[in-house]
Amino acid sequence: SGSKPFSFAIVARVLLFGHVTLKAAYRYGAGWLEELTRYLEGNVQFALDYFERELPQIKVLKPEGSFLLWLDFRGTGLSHEACGERLVKIGKVGLNDGLEFGEEGRGFRRMNIGCPRCVLEDGLERIKRACL
Numbered sequence: 567s568g569s570k571p572f573s574f575a576i577v578a579r580v581l582l583f584g585h586v587t588l589k590a591a592y593r594y595g596a597g598w599l600e601e602l603t604r605y606l607e608g609n610v611q612f613a614l615d616y617f618e619r620e621l622p623q624i625k626v627l628k629p630e631g632s633f634l635l636w637l638d639f640r641g642t643g644l645s646h647e648a649c650g651e652r653l654v655k656i657g658k659v660g661l662n663d664g665l666e667f668g669e670e671g672r673g674f675r676r677m678n679i680g681c682p683r684c685v686l687e688d689g690l691e692r693i694k695r696a697c698l
Contacts, residue, residue: 657696
């Protein structure tokens with residue numbers, strides 16, 4: 567059928583590479599992890615401040631050890647469906663639909679803030695554009 571036989575040599579190289587990478591991360595990665603954590607915490611605070619100042623009708627659930635924000639759009643007066651449509655068509659921004667997590671997610675969206683600050687700021691401006 568044209569498929570290649572399974573190669574244990576390839577698997578061994580992949581496993582070795584993963585092992586070496588993991589060892590290096592544990593040995594030398596603490597500084598990078600601390601810097602990343604501070605940066606993500608800054609992004610969380612930047613987003614919280616932005617929503618409070620620019621879009622107070624959208625409530626934000628502050629994450630506990632994550633870089634994903636839960637946004638409560640119920641205060642916008644938009645239906646769940648209309649909100650999603652406006653975010654995509656007007657704001658040109660894609661957020662995770664809260665309904666993916668069950669009916670309790672109706673009115674909510676999830677936003678990833680694990681990105682450069684300029685990308686986050688652009689995304690927030692797009693959400694603002696979609697909700698006004």
